[in-house]
Amino acid sequence: MPLPFDKPAPWSAMIRQLVDVATGRKAADLVVKGARWVNVHSGEVVPDTDIAVSGGRFAYCGPDASHCIGKETQVIEAKGRHIVPGLCDAHMHVESGMVTVTEFCRAVIPHGTTSMFIDPHEIANVLGLPGVRLMHDEAIAMPTNVYVQMPSCVPSAPGLEHAGAELGSEEIAEAMAWPNIIGLGEVMDFPGVAANSNRMVGAVSATMEAGKTVGGHFASPVLDEMFHGYVAGGPADDHEGTRKEDAIARVRQGMKAMLRLGSAWYDVEAQIKAVTEDGIDPRNFILCTDDCHSGTLVNDGHMDRVVRHAIDCGLDPVIAIQMATLNTAEHFGLERELGSVTPGRSADFLLVSDLNKLTIDSVWSRGVKLAEDGAMAVNLPSYAYPASAKGTVNMAGDLAAQDFAISAPDNSATVTARVIGVVENQAPTKALEQILPVRDGLVEGEDGTCQIALVERHHATGKVVNAFVSGFGYDTPCAMASTVAHDSHHMIVVGTSREDMARAANRLREVGGGVTLFADGEEKAMVEMPIAGLMSDEPSSIVAAKAEKLVEAMAACGCNLNNAYMQHSLLALVVIPELRISDVGLVDVRTFEKVDLFL
Amino acid sequence: MPLPFDKPAPWSAMIRQLVDVATGRKAADLVVKGARWVNVHSGEVVPDTDIAVSGGRFAYCGPDASHCIGKETQVIEAKGRHIVPGLCDAHMHVESGMVTVTEFCRAVIPHGTTSMFIDPHEIANVLGLPGVRLMHDEAIAMPTNVYVQMPSCVPSAPGLEHAGAELGSEEIAEAMAWPNIIGLGEVMDFPGVAANSNRMVGAVSATMEAGKTVGGHFASPVLDEMFHGYVAGGPADDHEGTRKEDAIARVRQGMKAMLRLGSAWYDVEAQIKAVTEDGIDPRNFILCTDDCHSGTLVNDGHMDRVVRHAIDCGLDPVIAIQMATLNTAEHFGLERELGSVTPGRSADFLLVSDLNKLTIDSVWSRGVKLAEDGAMAVNLPSYAYPASAKGTVNMAGDLAAQDFAISAPDNSATVTARVIGVVENQAPTKALEQILPVRDGLVEGEDGTCQIALVERHHATGKVVNAFVSGFGYDTPCAMASTVAHDSHHMIVVGTSREDMARAANRLREVGGGVTLFADGEEKAMVEMPIAGLMSDEPSSIVAAKAEKLVEAMAACGCNLNNAYMQHSLLALVVIPELRISDVGLVDVRTFEKVDLFL
Numbered sequence A, B: 001m002p003l004p005f006d007k008p009a010p011w012s013a014m015i016r017q018l019v020d021v022a023t024g025r026k027a028a029d030l031v032v033k034g035a036r037w038v039n040v041h042s043g044e045v046v047p048d049t050d051i052a053v054s055g056g057r058f059a060y061c062g063p064d065a066s067h068c069i070g071k072e073t074q075v076i077e078a079k080g081r082h083i084v085p086g087l088c089d090a091h092m093h094v095e096s097g098m099v100t101v102t103e104f105c106r107a108v109i110p111h112g113t114t115s116m117f118i119d120p121h122e123i124a125n126v127l128g129l130p131g132v133r134l135m136h137d138e139a140i141a142m143p144t145n146v147y148v149q150m151p152s153c154v155p156s157a158p159g160l161e162h163a164g165a166e167l168g169s170e171e172i173a174e175a176m177a178w179p180n181i182i183g184l185g186e187v188m189d190f191p192g193v194a195a196n197s198n199r200m201v202g203a204v205s206a207t208m209e210a211g212k213t214v215g216g217h218f219a220s221p222v223l224d225e226m227f228h229g230y231v232a233g234g235p236a237d238d239h240e241g242t243r244k245e246d247a248i249a250r251v252r253q254g255m256k257a258m259l260r261l262g263s264a265w266y267d268v269e270a271q272i273k274a275v276t277e278d279g280i281d282p283r284n285f286i287l288c289t290d291d292c293h294s295g296t297l298v299n300d301g302h303m304d305r306v307v308r309h310a311i312d313c314g315l316d317p318v319i320a321i322q323m324a325t326l327n328t329a330e331h332f333g334l335e336r337e338l339g340s341v342t343p344g345r346s347a348d349f350l351l352v353s354d355l356n357k358l359t360i361d362s363v364w365s366r367g368v369k370l371a372e373d374g375a376m377a378v379n380l381p382s383y384a385y386p387a388s389a390k391g392t393v394n395m396a397g398d399l400a401a402q403d404f405a406i407s408a409p410d411n412s413a414t415v416t417a418r419v420i421g422v423v424e425n426q427a428p429t430k431a432l433e434q435i436l437p438v439r440d441g442l443v444e445g446e447d448g449t450c451q452i453a454l455v456e457r458h459h460a461t462g463k464v465v466n467a468f469v470s471g472f473g474y475d476t477p478c479a480m481a482s483t484v485a486h487d488s489h490h491m492i493v494v495g496t497s498r499e500d501m502a503r504a505a506n507r508l509r510e511v512g513g514g515v516t517l518f519a520d521g522e523e524k525a526m527v528e529m530p531i532a533g534l535m536s537d538e539p540s541s542i543v544a545a546k547a548e549k550l551v552e553a554m555a556a557c558g559c560n561l562n563n564a565y566m567q568h569s570l571l572a573l574v575v576i577p578e579l580r581i582s583d584v585g586l587v588d589v590r591t592f593e594k595v596d597l598f599l
Helices: A011-022 A101-111 A121-140 A169-175 A190-194 A198-209 A225-232 A244-252 A294-299 A303-312 A317-322 A326-331 A498-511 A540-556 A564-569 B011-022 B101-111 B121-140 B169-175 B190-194 B198-209 B225-232 B244-252 B294-299 B303-312 B317-322 B326-331 B498-511 B540-556 B564-569
Strands: A030-039 A044-054 A057-062 A074-077 A082-085 A087-092 A113-118 A145-150 A181-187 A213-216 A256-260 A285-288 A349-354 A359-365 A368-372 A414-421 A430-439 A449-455 A464-470 A478-482 A491-495 A514-519 A522-528 A579-582 A585-588 A593-595 B030-039 B044-054 B057-062 B074-077 B082-085 B087-092 B113-118 B145-150 B181-187 B213-216 B256-260 B285-288 B349-354 B359-365 B368-372 B414-421 B430-439 B449-455 B464-470 B478-482 B491-495 B514-519 B522-528 B579-582 B585-588 B593-595
Touching: A011 A044, A011 A057, A011 B198, A011 B225, A030 A349, A044 A082, A057 B225, A087 A256, A087 A285, A087 A303, A087 A326, A101 A113, A101 A121, A101 A294, A101 A303, A101 A359, A101 A368, A101 A540, A113 A121, A113 A326, A113 A359, A121 A145, A121 A169, A121 A181, A169 A198, A181 A198, A190 A198, A190 A225, A198 A213, A198 B011, A225 B011, A225 B057, A244 A256, A285 A303, A285 A326, A294 A540, A303 A317, A414 A579, A430 A464, A430 A579, A449 A498, A449 A579, A464 A579, A464 A585, A478 A498, A478 A564, A491 A498, A491 A564, A498 A514, A498 A522, A514 A540, A522 A540, A540 A564, B011 B044, B011 B057, B030 B349, B044 B082, B087 B256, B087 B285, B087 B303, B087 B326, B101 B113, B101 B121, B101 B294, B101 B303, B101 B359, B101 B368, B101 B540, B113 B121, B113 B326, B113 B359, B121 B145, B121 B169, B121 B181, B169 B198, B181 B198, B190 B198, B190 B225, B198 B213, B244 B256, B285 B303, B285 B326, B294 B540, B303 B317, B414 B579, B430 B464, B430 B579, B449 B498, B449 B579, B464 B579, B464 B585, B478 B498, B478 B564, B491 B498, B491 B564, B498 B514, B498 B522, B514 B540, B522 B540, B540 B564
Parallel strands: A030 A074, A030 A082, A087 A113, A113 A145, A145 A181, A181 A213, A256 A285, A414 A464, B030 B074, B030 B082, B087 B113, B113 B145, B145 B181, B181 B213, B256 B285, B414 B464
Antiparallel strands: A030 A044, A044 A057, A082 A349, A349 A359, A359 A368, A414 A430, A449 A464, A449 A491, A478 A491, A478 A514, A514 A522, A579 A585, A585 A593, B030 B044, B044 B057, B082 B349, B349 B359, B359 B368, B414 B430, B449 B464, B449 B491, B478 B491, B478 B514, B514 B522, B579 B585, B585 B593
């Protein structure tokens, strides 16, 4: 019998064993008796079904597996519970949970997720191809299926920022030969695709030539020629739709509509009406999370939450489950490998006591019970990241308050400055203009506008880009710093006190990255993220508690935004309008041009 | 612009061109304006749709392709006609039409078939791997998509027959690297799969390792442990179901239910009720023909006939079309290559004036109009088979009447002989026993029983196996000989006159194979099949006319069976019960044992 966490041998190498078990010549490892079979192929619930498992794969699914039972066979009485395929998350970023792949698995397996398609593009921006390889190799060590989508757009906006690394089509072609690479991660540079940029054509064609799936990301509501050009450019799915018509448009073009419910994405309810109201064939719809914070994983769930939500939106439970199992497997060319409870497939399944509520009693992968009653039933060894993945906050030296000083031009008494306007509950910012006072030759924030700085942290250039931001509501001397700063992941510092800005930045340099908040000279909260400055190596429950403390500390400083930390970490995302900060300066994303701080 | 018959470059190599056309930077080769878009992804008919084609692939599908039109663009006004993806035949044998791949294409393209998945297992039994390669290479030369399934069971029953060649897992693994091999042809030896025979495990695992599709053929109505063993053994589809419960059982096991309407197979009507009555998800149903005679192709149609029939059985037309397009493409891993009218896919489509009747006005493949109003619009060059594919009737010499003489044992006046009992409209035969008279020391047929002989024709062994058959009804001195004799394709001669038996056999030796009927010493009909003794090199209309003349000649000799020629050609098929003839003797297929002629 294989070790519990080993990936099963390929079906091709297990034919004799599976046939022997199915025909009763050999005993199964595990038999589940008397289940209601949620059959995602036929779209039925088949009562009174027995399931036999051998070597981590289903060998027999039918009315009576008595002939598969031997002395050593573990027999489970389902007593009429539903047997459901393990859930798949078709597109997600582990880094959003601020934890490692291992800790992410530990958090989500009890929620029924047994297959993940992860796009490690955050670590790629910090560590390049070796960073992708680290998460790829950690993924292989997991007790369930974690496939990797090769990041396609590193950096996200060439010319407007310098990330820690760059990935070109050569790196992409190289990665396509790695064992756990399942395709290309979301092709975010949709203008580049529609314009036939060398970078995007190279990435997509290398993936197609490898026979793998090209992930999409068309983040515009305008379905004009650029959209049609994007489709012709090859992406096979898209999770950026938000409206019913977005889902319909994608499906009609032969793409899969990936409907997203993350911590901050609520894109299922509107789009699922394409199925429930318009009768569009559900086979081309796939559910995913994209980004989940640790708090969501700990408190609300993962793919179980998405499937429940889809059912709550009026979808038939079996169809909702198809969208998180078979449809996903088919999309990635894995229909014979996972995604259904049928012979030959990896024995990933859930025992569910209430199908409509998706009440998960136990979670099995590769024939091994991994979780029961919402808790892990096995111990996952923690995965040790090498030193090369740590100590990535590479600053030229400690900073001082004067590094954040913004000198006024021409001895003026006031200046008109461009200000990044944070908008509650929205990723886009506003490009504001504000008259700001000058004291002792330095421009100061006022009326809710405070300072923001981007601290270069990949190549120790010593560069600090200073600017202004409004909307956080800080009303005491404080500063928050984060090395999570999509997508280039320099360090973003936002503060009302230049002294605290320096303290926060230096503290992150000291611990190797994370998020910290200083007020009145004291550290009020800290989430250490030593791995690439993006991920903790602690369990998600601890990370969630620390993140909760951070939110409380922000509120204590006057911040009244719903998702203040997310807003903070997105301020350098120079692909979403309107005004952003990068290591090259302020960027107007409406025109994709660098602009001056002062008008 | 590529030559009309060239296969388009891969999508990966055409990204720039397709994107340029979709965005209007480059003119399309072809634009169809104002069509009703039968969208097999969404399951809708979308009105007022324009389609742009470039380099043989769809570049744009949407509300207005005006921006894709340039001076050289061919513009077609659809005037509200439906645009339907070209139809796919998911499993078929070209040899059943008695014509070459080229002539088969010439016959079926006007009926809307633009993708065929052919299993050349007849020629494989005669010529082995080189024979498969010949048809494979002819397939590549076609103006539309002809993929090849590598024959899996050559010979069909090792030990019970000697075919002209044998294919083992080494040959199968070799063929998997050929450009047009799409998977493994129907795995007919289902007892071998369930018994883990080395041959079947080797064939299936070689195909799985190549990442290709394993075709199934479980020809038993008993869905017991052997069925479950077969499923665990890897076949991914099955076209041998005949009842609704057969289709449901296969789909539940994660196989595709292939529903077959051939010249003599009527398996759609009963099984489609799984969808129309039981609400089984139609995505796992696929339509195919398996075997079509030239007469059917000429008079009734091909996949258009199957789709029409499915609609007549109560299926929604769009769902019926999905079963002959998208579902097939997905099954073979070709969803991004063909099977829908969407960007990137091969521009294979039909313009249809009546969707419910599937009235096909024109047929396009790779952006070229191949047929219009039921006739080819382009000239297909005939494909020259090499000398090695001809002259395959390799007998030791001419035969004489005495070669067909059956001596009675022991000077007896009568003998009790085993007789192959042909049953009207059924493939299985009966194992009969009959007391037959002896004249001049030779056993003679009477009361509707006549002689049958299997003449070894692959290796010039001179072997003639003589036996008796009943059911044909011949009542004059005559004999019919055929080198189509599934699956080993020796020569079968059935006759009431030993002289005519010899004449018919020698005539086939002379012409290199085919079917001929002699009566009273004269040739009454002949279908020459010089290619492997299985296929004519003439058009299917001529072959159909000759075959019709053959049927008339059989009737003139007293034969009153519906499908007399098919019955004749199946009498050596030693995998279907009950009694068959092979080059090793009489075979009782109930026990898979050789039996004596006399009891």
